Amino acid sequence: MSQKLGFPYMGLKINTLIFWIGILMAILTYLTSGLLVLGYAIPVVLIYFLRFLGEFLTGWALLGFAVTKELHQKQRLIAFLFAIILLASVFAVSVGFTWQVGHLH
Numbered sequence: 001m002s003q004k005l006g007f008p009y010m011g012l013k014i015n016t017l018i019f020w021i022g023i024l025m026a027i028l029t030y031l032t033s034g035l036l037v038l039g040y041a042i043p044v045v046l047i048y049f050l051r052f053l054g055e056f057l058t059g060w061a062l063l064g065f066a067v068t069k070e071l072h073q074k075q076r077l078i079a080f081l082f083a084i085i086l087l088a089s090v091f092a093v094s095v096g097f098t099w100q101v102g103h104l105h
Contacts (some may be wrong), residue, residue, distance in 0.1 A: 015064035022057030059086035069072055
């Protein structure tokens with residue numbers, strides 16, 4: 001249907017945009033990680049939220065790449081495998097976040 005409108009790769013462009021937004025948010029997380037030294041709850045929550053959101057958006061885009069028909073089968077498999085790796089890291093971040101916030105009290 002999108003090819004009839006003249007936008008044959010619109011899904012691919014949107015996934016690429018989401019991917020780069022996620023990467024930039026993850027980079028922002030590492031640039032602001034110096035705020036963790038303060039030990040206050042708000043910087044810790046914001047930094048872990050930015051990290052989670054960056055990894056979530058990147059994983060979402062990789063899953064979008066994995067189901068895109070415009071890519072070759074091997075490219076979709078690689079995107080799917082990287083999405084699985086990111087899902088595992090999101091789980092590790094959520095466990096680390098729970099551990100960090102639990103020890104603030």
